[in-house]
Amino acid sequence: MTAPHVQPHRPAFGTERRAFPRFRVKDRILGHLIDLDWPVRLRDIGFGGFAAETVDPLPLGGEHPVRLTAENDQGVTLKARALHHWPSCLDDGTPCYVTGFAFIDNTPEHRAAIERMIGFVTSRALFGAN
Numbered sequence: 828m829t830a831p832h833v834q835p836h837r838p839a840f841g842t843e844r845r846a847f848p849r850f851r852v853k854d855r856i857l858g859h860l861i862d863l864d865w866p867v868r869l870r871d872i873g874f875g876g877f878a879a880e881t882v883d884p885l886p887l888g889g890e891h892p893v894r895l896t897a898e899n900d901q902g903v904t905l906k907a908r909a910l911h912h913w914p915s916c917l918d919d920g921t922p923c924y925v926t927g928f929a930f931i932d933n934t935p936e937h938r939a940a941i942e943r944m945i946g947f948v949t950s951r952a953l954f955g956a957n
Contacts, residue, residue, distance in 0.1 A: 849873040850948050860885075861892040861904065867926075868917075869895070872948065874941055876907060876929040880917065884924045885909045890931060897947045903940035906931040 849871035858867040858879050867879035872895075885891075889909050896902035907928035915925045930941065 849878070850945055852877075852948055855898050855948050856944055857896045859894040859896075861894055863891065867893075870925065872941070872944055874930075874938070874945070876910075876927065878925055878927050880915065880923045880925055881912075882923060884912050885926050887911065891928075893928070895944055897944060899947070901943060901947070903937075903944065905937055905940070 850873060851871050852869040854868070856869050856872065858869045858877070859865070860867055860881075863885075865881060867881055870878040870880060877895075887909050890906055891909065892904055893907050894902060894904045907930050910927045910929050912924045912926040915923050917923050930937070
């Protein structure tokens with residue numbers, strides 16, 4: 828007797844598959860891909876990675892040093908891998924690409940730096956600052 832064929836479970840469209848939640852940045856953190864000298868606009872950030880808008884698509888799988896700087900000039904440089912991208916539009920209708928990045932570094936120092944960035948975004952949201 829053969830075992831029945833089992834389809835792998837696929838989450839429904841729109842189901843969150845990330846291990847860590849993401850928090851909207853709302854222009855409170857600036858990003859810069861150092862190796863390409865590209866500014867990027869962060870959409871969201873979490874402990875596992877971030878999404879950023881770029882004018883051109885990035886090659887997938889590439890590792891990039893990225894400088895993240897908060898409004899208060901606190902910053903950190905981390906390595907991130909481009910995992911996926913899709914076409915989108917900026918607020919003014921200009922075409923762009925959104926790239927999903929995963930953080931590569933997993934040292935206590937890097938986790939603490941990411942936590943500070945997330946704290947900056949979430950504390951400003953909690954206290955109603957624009």
